[in-house]
Amino acid sequence: MEKTITTTNKNKVAVSVKKLKLLDNIQFIYELSLARLELQSFNPELKVMNDFREFEILNLNNLEELKTRLAYFKTVNGDYSDYYYLQKFNQTKSVNQFLTHWIYPYKGKFHPQMIRALLNIIKIKRGETILDPFVGSGTAALEAQLLGINSIGIDISLLCVLISKVKTESIDVIDEIIKYKDFYLHRKGKNGSEDKRVQNFYKVAEMMAHSDTSRRGQNFESSYLHDSLKMLASVEDYEKAKKQFKLKLGKTEIIHGDVRKIHLKEESIDGIITSPPYSIALNYVANDAHSLQALGYNLDQIKEDFIGVRGTGLDRFKLYEEDMKKVYDKMFNVLKKGKYCVIIIGNVTFQGQEIDTAQNVINYCEKIGFKTIKKMEKIIYGLYNVMQKEYILIFQK
Ligand SMILES: C[S@@+](CC[C@H](N)C(=O)[O-])C[C@H]1O[C@@H](n2cnc3c(N)ncnc32)[C@H](O)[C@@H]1O
Structure with missing residues (x-):
């Protein structure tokens, strides 16, 4: 016009x-x-x-x-x-759970669309690298991949590492996943695939079936079959979308470990988008207990490495704050000068008192040299109109 x-x-x-x-x-x-x-x-x-x-x-x-x-x-x-x-390449009823985003009913997932918008807001270009030190179910990794942005994701939970890898890597081995379908779904044939990515695909389907069985009382075998086929359809969707939109996917590296102990090169990252664990509000160990046990974990042991799960009462809160300070220090260290870090965090009520976690994060991040660019309230209404209030904090180094 x-x-x-x-x-x-x-x-x-x-x-x-x-x-x-x-x-x-x-x-x-x-x-x-x-x-x-x-x-x-x-x-x-x-x-x-x-x-x-x-x-x-x-x-x-x-x-x-x-x-x-x-x-x-x-x-x-x-x-x-x-x-x-x-968003139309979607095997679910939920608008935002398109492509492989829906894989595994992980509580506390990011909204994918919000991540894409944030990648734009902090001006990350194709070929640059972002970090999510608490990658969880891999939402940021997948959204970055779709835009041709490279990403590094870290998580202490092997379950999360598997989910994130399957969402972003299965597209590269789709033919193998199909080739070994009969072996993994119907126990036909002698050997499974030697490719770790194919094994991971069916492992995650198995974890989903464990979740369906323990949370919803569903039959394990039929859940496994149903979840595997639906996952496969989503990976096929991803391949079709890649062709149709000539997508040049970003490279993804998912690392299993405690972010406090993982070494990343100083000033090597172009942007950070993450939501820290807040296990005082949501216990990630208890939440996925069935799947973590199926992966052979001793729940008491892993609690020590999961941030926010250690200790009880006030002690737990203090330990959480100490652990997170180490992570913020690391985030500052690995980010390039002038680049942005986005932290999405909710306030919590502890022993009847609301704690202003977001302000605590701002205070600490400013102390170590970050500049606060934005504090945005993110209020949403969930099931039964229960209000959830989080903050999107944008810092610049
Ligand atoms: C809020 S969730 C992240 C969810 C993610 N944004 C998504 O879209 O699925 C926080 C994650 O931090 C992980 N975590 C807890 N302690 C950790 C540690 N010491 N090192 C790395 N990751 C850790 C938990 O396993 C959990 O997956």
Whole structure:
């Protein structure tokens, strides 16, 4: 659309105005804020229209980039965005659990769309490397991979490491996964695959069946079969999407271990996006006890390495704070100068008192040299309208 505007020296000039529309499922205030911020990171000249559901931008020449990168937009100048299409490669009923995101019912997953928007907001380019020191079920790793961004993910839980690897690596061995289907699903044939990635795929299907059995009382064998086939369909979806959108996937490295003890090169990382464990609120060991035991873990032993699970009462809280300070120090150390670190964290109620965890993080991070760029409230309503309040904290080194 062409519009005429009057410039300060009274000349009339023609500028072209491009319209962008939000995806239909955007409903929370924090999502609108993130949408605006991600757009601003590409082009600062924008106007909000139609009760916040539409934006207008002036004189833009990177339309293609916007179409491929944006997270919260359905259309860019009349064309559908890549993310609008990607979300349709979905074997579940949940809009955001597309491609392999849905694999394993892990509690406390990031919202994938939020991660894509944050990658845009902190201006991570294709080929650069991000770190998630608490990678959990691998949401950040997969979203980075889709944008051609390399990532390093760390987790102390072997279950999380397996899930994250399967979500991001299965696409590379899809033919082998299919080839050995009869062996893993029906015990036909003598040997399974020698490829670790194929073994991991079926291992995670097994872990999902353990979870279905212990949480929902379902039959193990039929769950295993059902989960494996649905996982396979998702990996096939991923392959189709990769072809259709000519995606050049980022490289992913998932490391098993205690982040406090893992060595990463100083100033080697272009961005950090993470949500720390908050086991006072959510006990990751108890939560996945069935699967961790099936992987051969002694639950009492691993508790010592999981941040937030050690100790009881006030002691547990103090240990958590000490452990996390070491992680923040490490995050500061590995990040390149001028780059950004995003921490998503919720306040918790401990012995009847609400603790302002977010402010504690800000205080410590500023002490070690980070500059606070943004503290955004992320309020969502879950099942039975229970309010959950978290903060998105953006720091710059
Ligand atoms: C909030 S979850 C991360 C969830 C993740 N953002 C996602 O989308 O699935 C925190 C993770 O920290 C991990 N964790 C706890 N202690 C750790 C440690 N010492 N080193 C590395 N990871 C640890 C837990 O296993 C858990 O997966």
